[in-house]
Amino acid sequence: xxxxxxxxxxRKEQILPEDRAALEASVGEVRSVPARMTLVRKDxxxxxxxxxxxxxxxxxxxxxxxxxQLVAVHVPGDFVDLHAYPLKHLDHDVATLTACKIATVPHxxxxxxxxxxxxxxxxxxxxxxxxxxxxxxxxxxLGRLNAMARVGHFFCEIxxxxxxxxxxxxxxxxxxxxxNDLGEACGITPVHMNRMLRMLKEQGLLQMRAGQVQLLDRxxxxxLSEFDPSYLFIDE
Amino acid sequence: xxxxxxxxxxRKEQILPEDRAALEASVGEVRSVPARMTLVRKDxxxxxxxxxxxxxxxxxxxxxxxxxQLVAVHVPGDFVDLHAYPLKHLDHDVATLTACKIATVPHxxxxxxxxxxxxxxxxxxxxxxxxxxxxxxxxxxLGRLNAMARVGHFFCEIxxxxxxxxxxxxxxxxxxxxxNDLGEACGITPVHMNRMLRMLKEQGLLQMRAGQVQLLDRxxxxxLSEFDPSYLFIDE
DNA sequence: CGAACGCTTGAGTGGAGTCAAGTAGAGTGG
DNA sequence: CCACTCTACTTGACTCCACTCAAGCGTTCG
Numbered sequence: 001x002x003x004x005x006x007x008x009x010x011r012k013e014q015i016l017p018e019d020r021a022a023l024e025a026s027v028g029e030v031r032s033v034p035a036r037m038t039l040v041r042k043d044x045x046x047x048x049x050x051x052x053x054x055x056x057x058x059x060x061x062x063x064x065x066x067x068x069q070l071v072a073v074h075v076p077g078d079f080v081d082l083h084a085y086p087l088k089h090l091d092h093d094v095a096t097l098t099a100c101k102i103a104t105v106p107h108x109x110x111x112x113x114x115x116x117x118x119x120x121x122x123x124x125x126x127x128x129x130x131x132x133x134x135x136x137x138x139x140x141x142l143g144r145l146n147a148m149a150r151v152g153h154f155f156c157e158i159x160x161x162x163x164x165x166x167x168x169x170x171x172x173x174x175x176x177x178x179x180n181d182l183g184e185a186c187g188i189t190p191v192h193m194n195r196m197l198r199m200l201k202e203q204g205l206l207q208m209r210a211g212q213v214q215l216l217d218r219x220x221x222x223x224l225s226e227f228d229p230s231y232l233f234i235d236e
Numbered sequence: 237x238x239x240x241x242x243x244x245x246x247r248k249e250q251i252l253p254e255d256r257a258a259l260e261a262s263v264g265e266v267r268s269v270p271a272r273m274t275l276v277r278k279d280x281x282x283x284x285x286x287x288x289x290x291x292x293x294x295x296x297x298x299x300x301x302x303x304x305q306l307v308a309v310h311v312p313g314d315f316v317d318l319h320a321y322p323l324k325h326l327d328h329d330v331a332t333l334t335a336c337k338i339a340t341v342p343h344x345x346x347x348x349x350x351x352x353x354x355x356x357x358x359x360x361x362x363x364x365x366x367x368x369x370x371x372x373x374x375x376x377x378l379g380r381l382n383a384m385a386r387v388g389h390f391f392c393e394i395x396x397x398x399x400x401x402x403x404x405x406x407x408x409x410x411x412x413x414x415x416n417d418l419g420e421a422c423g424i425t426p427v428h429m430n431r432m433l434r435m436l437k438e439q440g441l442l443q444m445r446a447g448q449v450q451l452l453d454r455x456x457x458x459x460l461s462e463f464d465p466s467y468l469f470i471d472e
Numbered sequence: 473c474g475a476a477c478g479c480t481t482g483a484g485t486g487g488a489g490t491c492a493a494g495t496a497g498a499g500t501g502g
Numbered sequence: 503c504c505a506c507t508c509t510a511c512t513t514g515a516c517t518c519c520a521c522t523c524a525a526g527c528g529t530t531c532g
Contacts, residue, residue, distance in 0.1 A: 043466065061376045064462050069379040071372040086362040091369050091467035114354040122350060125361050126322040128368065133327050135371035136307045140297045142378035143305040143423030147520065178478065187379030192520055194480060226300055230279065231327035383488065414510065428488055430512060 002027055002053060002103050005077030007127060009164040009235050019120035026109035027051075033100045035176075040081060040094040048104045050080045055100030056176060060184065061092045070185040071138065072131060073097070073158060073177075077165040083128045085110050098176045133231045142187045145225065150186040151196045152225030155206055159215060160229050172214040238263055238289060238339050241313030243363060245400040245471045255356035262345035263287075269336045271412075276317060276330040284340045286316045291336030292412060296420065297328045306421040307374065308367060309333070309394060309413075313401045319364045321346050334412045369467045378423045381461065386422040387432045388461030391442055395451060396465045408450040 003023050007015065015023070028048055033039065039057070040046055050057075057074040059081075071092060074080045081094055085107050114121050134157070141153050158175065162168040177185075183193040200206040205221045207214045215221060222228075239259050243251065251259070264284060269275065275293070276282055286293075293316050295308040307328060310316045320326055321343050350357050370393070377389050394411065398404040413421075419429040436442040441457045443450045451457060458464075 059372075061372065061380075063376070063380045067380055069376045071375045083365045083368060086358055087365050087369070087469070092372060114358060118350040118354070118357070121354070121357065122322055125364070128361070128365060129319045129323055132319060132364065132368040132371055133323070135368055135375060136295075136297065136328060138375050139307045139371060139378060140299070140305045142375060144297075144299045144303055180478080189521060190478090191480090191522080195520090198480085233323070416510080425489060426510090427490080427512085431488090434512085 002030065003051070005165045006051070006079065007123060008077055010130070010233055011235065015123055016119060019117055022113060022117055022120060026105050026113060028104045028106045028109070030101065030103045033096050033102060035096055035098045038093060038095045040084070040090055042091060042093050043089055045089050046081070046084045048106045049082045049084050049110070050094070051103040051105060052076055052078050052080050053101040053103060056097040057094065057100060058097050059092050059094050068184045069187065070181070072134065073185060075158070075161050075165060075167065079124070079127050082124060083131070097181065130233060133233070137231050147186070147188050147192055148196050148199060149225040150188065151182070151193065151200065152205065152221045153227050154182065154186055155213065155215065156218070156222050156225060156227035157232070160232055160234060164234050170218065172212065174211055175213045176211040238266065238287070241401045242287070242315065243359060244313055246366070246469055247471065251359055252355060255353050258349060258353055258356060262341050262349060264340045264342045264345070266337065266339045269332050269338060271332055271334045274329060274331045276320070276326055278327060278329050279325055281325050282317070282320045284342045285318045285320050286330070287339040287341060288312055288314045288316050289337040289339060292333040293330060293336060294333050295328050295330050304420045305423065306417070308370065309421060311394070311397050311401060311403065315360070315363050318360060319367070333417065366469060369469070373467050383422070383424050383428055384432050384435060385461040386424065387418070387429065387436065388441065388457045389463050390418065390422055391449065391451065392454070392458050392461060392463035392465070393468070396468055396470060400470050406454065408448065410447055411449045412447040
């Protein structure tokens with residue numbers, strides 16, 4: 001089923017089977033998208049939302065000179081731009097980082113959910129609030145942590161998210177992001193990102209090679225970067 | 237009416253009169269709270285949400301050494317921690333900056349709204365997504381702007397929000413925040429905040445004295461800080 | 473093979489932080 | 503009415519983390 005990973009391990013109360021069926025029924029189409037492709041552009045009026053089945057998607061804002069700030073990185077199981085449903089248009093761009101498999105959900109189908117399935121509606125709302133909680137953590141990261149801690153914090157977060165949907169074993173996982181991408185997420189230059197990765201490796205905390213990440217000492221990394229996963233609302 | 241400023245000037249479609257009445261009816265109590273008082277603490281289970289009628293409220297996260305990062309500043313008309321309704325507990329603290337008048341709304345009353353008033357539910361959802369949009373803009377601000385632009389951007393944002401509810405005439409407004417508070421919002425030290433305010437004054441952009449802010453040249457300030465208010469979804 | 477892209481490293485610079493020493497003003501109490 | 507206190511604000515000197523500029527390396531792919 002398409003939404004098997006939606007809110008997986010995210011909360012004790014489960015989505016009711018009939019609500020889950022309604023969600024599956026709301027899908028418009030499923031398709032594959034190549035890497036580095038823009039899905040939604042800022043200010044563009046949108047009539048459907050995108051659910052990520054496979055791959056990595058990011059959301060970002062560019063400054064005047066085109067320097068990019070990522071505001072979110074999405075993994076399978078994320079309803080990437082569900083917030084476009086109440087908002088109608090977005091304040092940022094959405095693009096794939098890797099080749100992706102996505103499902104698109106027309107907003108008119110979500111209208112039906114809102115009217116007929118208040119419980120499911122609350123889960124959808126909840127999922128957009130998880131994104132907001134991550135936004136807040138990113139604000140904290142950028143506002144209060146130094147470069148090394150920012151990088152460590154980012155890796156801790158993405159690992160926890162991937163683990164919740166079975167894409168990390170707690171120590172190593174695939175992450176097809178360049179050092180430039182990582183810099184855009186952490187608010188540091190690619191050159192400095194490179195230096196931070198070297199230092200993290202030298203300290204035996206984390207290693208990244210060819211899109212493969214190994215957390216060599218996750219507890220130490222979490223300590224260094226003041227990472228506390230409670231904001232992710234993951235069970236267990 | 238209590239919710240007169242709720243989503244004021246925020247969208248063309250208005251909340252239906254009967255939905256508005258239902259919202260008014262959902263209020264538990266209205267009360268006054270002194271300045272610098274914690275309203276909700278991180279991880280605390282909450283059963284009601286807070287709507288701000290008068291005053292300033294902030295949300296924040298502290299790092300290990302107690303250094304604070306604000307993640308939001310709320311003005312009258314904001315449903316401060318509505319997100320606590322689906323989330324059940326918060327990942328951050330909520331506190332007053334000034335003396336405030338607030339309305340508390342029990343979550344059991346919101347359950348009724350969800351079941352019986354899907355249109356209103358969507359407005360409530362929308363309002364939490366506005367906060368998320370502001371979070372994103374704060375990420376951009378911290379990740380991509382230098383200290384002076386961050387400060388300018390913050391003032392542009394708060395002015396636009398205050399103007400939407402009639403608390404700014406576009407040039408001057410009251411803002412009872414200390415330079416320390418402002419630094420915690422912009423991710424810079426209070427000492428540097430002081431220097432930035434001096435520079436902004438020297439450049440004829442903005443003046444702040446005794447909690448009174450004057451935007452001397454709003455267009456120039458917006459240009460300097462790459463401020464584009466579209467993310468606030470304000471009409472007109 | 474050459475081009476393109478991503479990664480790596482060094483040298484020098486500068487913006488923001490830190491530390492320290494003040495001043496200004498509001499509120500309090502003798 | 504004037505010490506006294508407390509908080510917020512102000513300014514200078516020095517430091518350092520991260521940026522910039524620059525050059526070079528390694529892979530992949532056409």
